Amino acid sequence: MTLEDLRELAEKEQTRQAQFEHRILYCSSAGCVSSGCDAVKTEMKKALEELGLTKKCELVGTGCLGLCGEGPLVFVHSDPTLYQHVDAAAARRIVEEHIGQGKKVQENILDMNDPFFSSQKKIVLENMGNINAESIEEYIAAGGYEALAKALTEMVPEEVVGEIRKAGLRGRGGAGYPTGLKWDIVRKGVADQKYVVCNADEGDPGAFMDRSVLEGDPHRVLEGMAIAGYAVGASQGFVYARAEYPLAIDRLKTAIKQAERLGLLGNRIFESQFNFRIDIRIGAGAFVCGEETALLRSVMGRRGRPKVRPPYPSEKGLWGKPTVINNVETYANVAPILRNGSAWFSAIGTQKSPGTKVFAIAGNVKRPGLIEVPMGIALRKIVFDIGGGTPEGTQFKAAQAGGPSGGCIPTEHLDIPVDYESLQTVGAMMGSGGMIIIDNTSNMVEVAKYFSEFCMDESCGKCIPCRVGTKHIYMMLEKIIKGDATEEDFELLKELCMMVKETSLCGLGQSAPNGVLSTVRFFKDEYLVKLKKSGAPGTIVNQPAAELSPAAAKEA
Amino acid sequence: MSVITFIIDDEHYSAKEGDTILQVTRDNKIHIPTLCYLDGLSTFGACRLCVVEIEGSPKLFPACTTKPTEGMIVRTKTDRLKRYRRMIVELLASEGNHQCAVCVVNGHCELQNLAYEVGLDHVRFPYLFPHKSLDATHKEFVMDRNRCVLCTRCVRVCHEVEGAHVWDIAGRGINCEIIADLNQPWGTSESCTSCGKCVRVCPTGALFEKGASIGEMQKERGFIKFIVNARNKSEWVHTAHEEE
Numbered sequence: 063m064t065l066e067d068l069r070e071l072a073e074k075e076q077t078r079q080a081q082f083e084h085r086i087l088y089c090s091s092a093g094c095v096s097s098g099c100d101a102v103k104t105e106m107k108k109a110l111e112e113l114g115l116t117k118k119c120e121l122v123g124t125g126c127l128g129l130c131g132e133g134p135l136v137f138v139h140s141d142p143t144l145y146q147h148v149d150a151a152a153a154r155r156i157v158e159e160h161i162g163q164g165k166k167v168q169e170n171i172l173d174m175n176d177p178f179f180s181s182q183k184k185i186v187l188e189n190m191g192n193i194n195a196e197s198i199e200e201y202i203a204a205g206g207y208e209a210l211a212k213a214l215t216e217m218v219p220e221e222v223v224g225e226i227r228k229a230g231l232r233g234r235g236g237a238g239y240p241t242g243l244k245w246d247i248v249r250k251g252v253a254d255q256k257y258v259v260c261n262a263d264e265g266d267p268g269a270f271m272d273r274s275v276l277e278g279d280p281h282r283v284l285e286g287m288a289i290a291g292y293a294v295g296a297s298q299g300f301v302y303a304r305a306e307y308p309l310a311i312d313r314l315k316t317a318i319k320q321a322e323r324l325g326l327l328g329n330r331i332f333e334s335q336f337n338f339r340i341d342i343r344i345g346a347g348a349f350v351c352g353e354e355t356a357l358l359r360s361v362m363g364r365r366g367r368p369k370v371r372p373p374y375p376s377e378k379g380l381w382g383k384p385t386v387i388n389n390v391e392t393y394a395n396v397a398p399i400l401r402n403g404s405a406w407f408s409a410i411g412t413q414k415s416p417g418t419k420v421f422a423i424a425g426n427v428k429r430p431g432l433i434e435v436p437m438g439i440a441l442r443k444i445v446f447d448i449g450g451g452t453p454e455g456t457q458f459k460a461a462q463a464g465g466p467s468g469g470c471i472p473t474e475h476l477d478i479p480v481d482y483e484s485l486q487t488v489g490a491m492m493g494s495g496g497m498i499i500i501d502n503t504s505n506m507v508e509v510a511k512y513f514s515e516f517c518m519d520e521s522c523g524k525c526i527p528c529r530v531g532t533k534h535i536y537m538m539l540e541k542i543i544k545g546d547a548t549e550e551d552f553e554l555l556k557e558l559c560m561m562v563k564e565t566s567l568c569g570l571g572q573s574a575p576n577g578v579l580s581t582v583r584f585f586k587d588e589y590l591v592k593l594k595k596s597g598a599p600g601t602i603v604n605q606p607a608a609e610l611s612p613a614a615a616k617e618a
Numbered sequence: 619m620s621v622i623t624f625i626i627d628d629e630h631y632s633a634k635e636g637d638t639i640l641q642v643t644r645d646n647k648i649h650i651p652t653l654c655y656l657d658g659l660s661t662f663g664a665c666r667l668c669v670v671e672i673e674g675s676p677k678l679f680p681a682c683t684t685k686p687t688e689g690m691i692v693r694t695k696t697d698r699l700k701r702y703r704r705m706i707v708e709l710l711a712s713e714g715n716h717q718c719a720v721c722v723v724n725g726h727c728e729l730q731n732l733a734y735e736v737g738l739d740h741v742r743f744p745y746l747f748p749h750k751s752l753d754a755t756h757k758e759f760v761m762d763r764n765r766c767v768l769c770t771r772c773v774r775v776c777h778e779v780e781g782a783h784v785w786d787i788a789g790r791g792i793n794c795e796i797i798a799d800l801n802q803p804w805g806t807s808e809s810c811t812s813c814g815k816c817v818r819v820c821p822t823g824a825l826f827e828k829g830a831s832i833g834e835m836q837k838e839r840g841f842i843k844f845i846v847n848a849r850n851k852s853e854w855v856h857t858a859h860e861e862e
């Protein structure tokens with residue numbers, strides 16, 4: 063394969079698509095699979111055949127269209143129309159009336175001028191609703207693999223790293239570490255073998271950003287990884303995905319095979335000296351396996367348990383070799399940056415956090431779904447313009463950002479720009495993009511308990527503060543909710559939270575108390591009303607002395 | 619080999635490149651509490667008792683895995699560290715079933731010593747009283763999971779020094795447990811050579827010799843350093859750290 067071959071392929075595919083007057087793209091991502099897109103597909107196919115429209119209209123499955131709560135969604139591309147709640151009957155009508163007679167089916171139309179769509183900016187999700195999720199030709203027709211070709215034929219590895227650095231791309235998996243810097247460390251490492259790993263563990267409850275990208279546009283991730291491989295000098299990549307993502311894994315497998323068939327993965331890619339292979343590793347879905355050192359151990363077939371850093375994976379990763387590990391969304395940004403240039407990218411978003419961020423909006427919100435917004439957008443816009451606000455009759459109370467270990471942002475901070483640094487100032491974090499909207503029907507101590515329980519269950523058990531501390535945090539919250547806790551208990555809870563945060567080994571323990579700490583910070587009253595005055599009858603303030611030994615009491 | 623000069627608790631010390639803060643403090647008789655660390659085994663960094671403060675960073679660092687850099691200012695005994703260490707021991711005391719008065723290692727237990735050291739006169743958290751099993755199927759030794767603090771010294775010594783890899787960890791979080799082979803009774807283990815190393819390095823009464831009664835089980839934890847040194851360097855000498 064050469065660049066000319068690639069372009070020829072793209073043209074061929076564009077011509078093929080142009081033969082059709084209409085293209086119907088139905089969402090074939092997991093959300094719409096569960097709301098019944100298979101029936102929609104079957105019915106549409108049947109209707110097209112019956113009406114003899116198969117030459118006029120093509121029917122393809124595409125990636126997540128965003129408003130998963132209103133699914134199944136169907137997009138008529140040629141004459142841009144988005145349909146919601148499409149059942150078999152509506153599917154038939156769309157074919158008969160819209161495709162057949164040019165009359166839109168008004169009952170199911172979703173207004174695409176709605177701020178849900180117009181407030182978004184799509185880079186990572188640009189191909190959703192545009193291409194067939196299972197066709198490499200369609201990806202190529204949309205400019206796919208051009209960036210890899212450019213890197214391999216026009217740039218030296220150092221320049222590739224330089225572009226990513228100049229673009230200011232930061233890791234989308236949580237901490238926001240500069241991707242170019244990470245790549246540069248690995249590039250400079252001296253080793254006979256290096257690795258590129260994609261973190262697709264995505265364990266946050268309710269989060270499905272990475273899954274959607276893998277299901278809807280897997281080649282984008284493969285291309286990003288191959289570019290990373292070239293930039294750092296690695297010849298082997300791994301995607302670590304959780305077993306709970308069967309559809310994403312299937313699509314990835316298909317995509318890898320297709321890329322290998324066309325020589326876009328394998329040996330001498332674009333007739334260069336560069337060889338790169340990608341394998342999939344399937345994890346059992348432990349949240350802690352998303353932590354990079356635990357993930358790498360799991361890839362090597364060991365117990366998924368974090369270890370002390372340094373050394374960082376970029377110095378000693380898989381089998382002790384320098385390893386790049388990035389999030390799915392991070393890789394998904396790489397090809398567009400090389401295609402459009404670093405200046406284009408850094409002009410989007412804010413100076414310190416350029417680009418966009420994909421969020422999965424869930425909770426007490428009218429329009430949950432998958433969105434992509436420029437960094438620095440006001441939280442208020444996400445909640446109200448895009449999410450449509452909280453359900454009728456309720457009021458917004460807080461937005462929980464950053465996954466189970468993130469923090470709750472209250473009403474008074476609704477105008478905060480959503481970027482890495484700003485979120486930290488209010489005790490929340492960007493995380494990988496889960497956002498849960500909470501309204502005034504929820505109690506914040508209960509919310510804290512929910513997230514604490516998750517962290518407790520997901521602790522790997524290696525270090526004492528997290529293993530035992532998260533258990534006691536959870537039990538203490540239960541006690542408070544039952545109304546059995548005293549003011550001393552509350553003080554102890556706060557001290558315990560600080561201890562777990564400051565002494566735990568990995569990010570899980572270090573951030574596990576955030577749910578409590580941030581709700582204590584902004585919603586302290588909800589805790590205080592539940593507490594007993596110290597010394598109230600029936601309260602046991604302290605446990606009797608631990609019977610460690612008679613000497614213990616004496617020496618203490 | 620380059621030498622690094624840095625400050626621990628307001629005094630200057632020097633370190634060889636590659637030394638950890640803990641090695642330097644031990645060489646200089648500065649005491650920092652430890653539990654998972656054992657001279658001669660790989661570092662695990664899990665108990666977090668050895669955390670120290672380093673000026674310029676809000677984070678805490680485990681002394682057993684952190685290497686000093688030139689001019690670094692380390693503090694090992696601040697109020698915050700003392701409070702946190704006490705709380706860590708408190709968490710351990712609440713986690714297991716530690717009835718010292720009837721324990722085989724009463725008086726020779728590292729957990730007990732830590733409790734004295736941090737002044738643990740009472741436990742502010744509810745005891746969890748877990749239902750843990752006791753495995754007495756081995757002909758010479760007993761594993762009582764009620765007293766295990768999950769330091770993994772047994773796992774590491776068996777894997778790294780004896781080479782048998784009998785022990786491993788099953789479960790996660792508060793449900794973690796040390797298991798033999800693929801969770802089989804220790805007595806049926808085909809990999810165990812009955813060398814007794816795990817029993818000797820265990821800081822608590824979780825691993826002990828059959829027949830030992832209350833307070834009788836003496837442990838000799840320093841010998842691992844001796845063996846490892848002898849194997850790697852063919853030097854059969856006792857070094858300074860062993861008795862810690």
Ligand SMILES: Cc1cc2nc3c(=O)[nH]c(=O)nc-3n(C[C@H](O)[C@H](O)[C@H](O)COP(=O)(O)O)c2cc1C
Pocket residue numbers: 232233234235236237238239261262263264265266349350351352353354355387388389390392494568569570
């Ligand atoms: C408990 C825990 C869970 C994590 N889970 C994920 C995850 O699911 N996906 C992810 O990309 N990063 C996750 N991370 C962050 C990774 O450790 C790592 O920082 C990230 O993969 C680096 O990629 P990036 O620089 O592209 O963000 C997690 C971290 C912790 C501490």
Ligand code: SF4
Pocket residue numbers: 350367368520521522523524525526528529566567568569570571572
């Ligand atoms: S902080 Fe929690 S998850 Fe991380 S190493 Fe410690 S016990 Fe394991």
Ligand code: SF4
Pocket residue numbers: 775776780782783784785809810811812813814815816817
């Ligand atoms: S006795 Fe020796 S071989 Fe057996 S479990 Fe203990 S350390 Fe391993």
Ligand code: SF4
Pocket residue numbers: 765766767768769770771772773796816819820821822824825
């Ligand atoms: S049995 Fe002993 S050595 Fe093994 S983990 Fe438990 S306390 Fe540590």
Ligand code: FES
Pocket residue numbers: 089090091092093094095125126127128129130133134135432
């Ligand atoms: S899964 Fe169909 S719109 Fe998201």
Ligand code: FES
Pocket residue numbers: 651652653654655662663664665666667668669680681682683
């Ligand atoms: S001794 Fe350093 S963490 Fe246990």
